[in-house]
Amino acid sequence: MTQETEAPLPDINPLRKQVQAKIKRLELHSSTGLWILALFTVLSMGAFHNFDFLPPLSEGIRSALGDGPPVKYINWALVMYGFSAIILILTQMASDKKPRGALGHFGYLGVFYLFYHFSEGLSENFWAIFVVGLTILGLQSYHVWNYYHEKIQEQREILVELDKLMD
Amino acid sequence: MFDNLIARAIIPVTIAVTGFVIFGCLLLYSFIKADMTADAVRYADSLVETVVKSTHYSMMEDDRDALRNIVANVDSLDSVERVRIYDQTGHPKFSDLEGITEPGSVAAKVDTWAKTFMQSGYPGRENIQQRVDHENGYIAVTVPILNEPKCFTAACHVHSEGEQTLGFLSIGITSTQLEKTLAVLRYRMIIFSIMVLFLTIGGVTALLRMNLFLPILRLTYNAEQAAQGVAEYDLPKSDHKLGKLNKDFRLLVKQRDQALEDLKAMGNLDRNVDDGSR
Numbered sequence: 001m002t003q004e005t006e007a008p009l010p011d012i013n014p015l016r017k018q019v020q021a022k023i024k025r026l027e028l029h030s031s032t033g034l035w036i037l038a039l040f041t042v043l044s045m046g047a048f049h050n051f052d053f054l055p056p057l058s059e060g061i062r063s064a065l066g067d068g069p070p071v072k073y074i075n076w077a078l079v080m081y082g083f084s085a086i087i088l089i090l091t092q093m094a095s096d097k098k099p100r101g102a103l104g105h106f107g108y109l110g111v112f113y114l115f116y117h118f119s120e121g122l123s124e125n126f127w128a129i130f131v132v133g134l135t136i137l138g139l140q141s142y143h144v145w146n147y148y149h150e151k152i153q154e155q156r157e158i159l160v161e162l163d164k165l166m167d
Numbered sequence: 168m169f170d171n172l173i174a175r176a177i178i179p180v181t182i183a184v185t186g187f188v189i190f191g192c193l194l195l196y197s198f199i200k201a202d203m204t205a206d207a208v209r210y211a212d213s214l215v216e217t218v219v220k221s222t223h224y225s226m227m228e229d230d231r232d233a234l235r236n237i238v239a240n241v242d243s244l245d246s247v248e249r250v251r252i253y254d255q256t257g258h259p260k261f262s263d264l265e266g267i268t269e270p271g272s273v274a275a276k277v278d279t280w281a282k283t284f285m286q287s288g289y290p291g292r293e294n295i296q297q298r299v300d301h302e303n304g305y306i307a308v309t310v311p312i313l314n315e316p317k318c319f320t321a322a323c324h325v326h327s328e329g330e331q332t333l334g335f336l337s338i339g340i341t342s343t344q345l346e347k348t349l350a351v352l353r354y355r356m357i358i359f360s361i362m363v364l365f366l367t368i369g370g371v372t373a374l375l376r377m378n379l380f381l382p383i384l385r386l387t388y389n390a391e392q393a394a395q396g397v398a399e400y401d402l403p404k405s406d407h408k409l410g411k412l413n414k415d416f417r418l419l420v421k422q423r424d425q426a427l428e429d430l431k432a433m434g435n436l437d438r439n440v441d442d443g444s445r
Binding site: 030057071072075078079083086089090093124125127128131132134135136138142143146 | 175178179183185186187189190191193195197198200201224
């Protein structure tokens, strides 16, 4: 007569640690949108003061860059950009896609500030760029936060299941 | 969870609509302000042109009384704050208010600004100069009075052929009316934006609540009741906004009720069989 022995369960502690590490990583990712929003606010503070804390460009660089584009063209570009960016983020949200491009938006907005600055239209249009920037980056950060919190929730559920197995 | 669902549906719409409406209004205001300012500058330009043309003959004839009269008449216009004809060194020759300029007034500001272009060697001395100062509420235009053959060949004058600019005409008009119109436009836009925001966000919220959240809430309530053992025919009637999901849920509950009844019937049958065999 042979006695059947139950096979011992594999050690799940490494798996638990992996899940915990993933949760920490996801928590870090979930705050990236807010960091970029904070960075944009700092950039906007500089733009509000017409970048007077930066040293002025030398005549050589100024002439190499040439005249800035007319302000009305930049305005239309800003309208097109703002509209497309908002639609793009809402589409990303609706299809539950991984959020991308927050840094890109920050770059675009920075370039708009620079264009307005060189075309001497920054003081007139500062609030328009600031509001559209806040809207785009606010939506993006909300999407980032939402997306990664769902992922964190999934990982927490896995952790609970693993804890049950350990018990 | 349901609270999250509402938040997730409404927050992005709120941010997108609020942001874009405010951004659109700011940009629209900027466009309108630029257009209205350009109109005001065009008006100032045409006024300057009129004065230049009307003083041209008097200057040729060296008719100083007529020049003084023209300057005084132009100054009597409501919007005009300053009219001055300067010589080529930047000294006023004919002025609307000789020696009575209050410091800090629009006229004083126009004079200070205009004199910067009259210094010899200034790069844009021979060009028309314009300035729009929304903060101090004025629009100023300075035009050079250029030399021409009639001037240096006239008997009365001492201008030589080599002198390019013989003097300047400077006009400053108040932009108070423009600023008032812009202020009214600003208030109207703020009120309009607030109304659009309330309507859009309120409308989206109401539609979502009516067509999605309330049917889900009813289904959630029905699921709770069914889990507590309430039969399908006792469940509150639900609307058909969730379509197949609602129908399938009621079918599941119905099948459960049927299975329970079948089980009960089978139990009774077994008991009867047991009783009969005794």
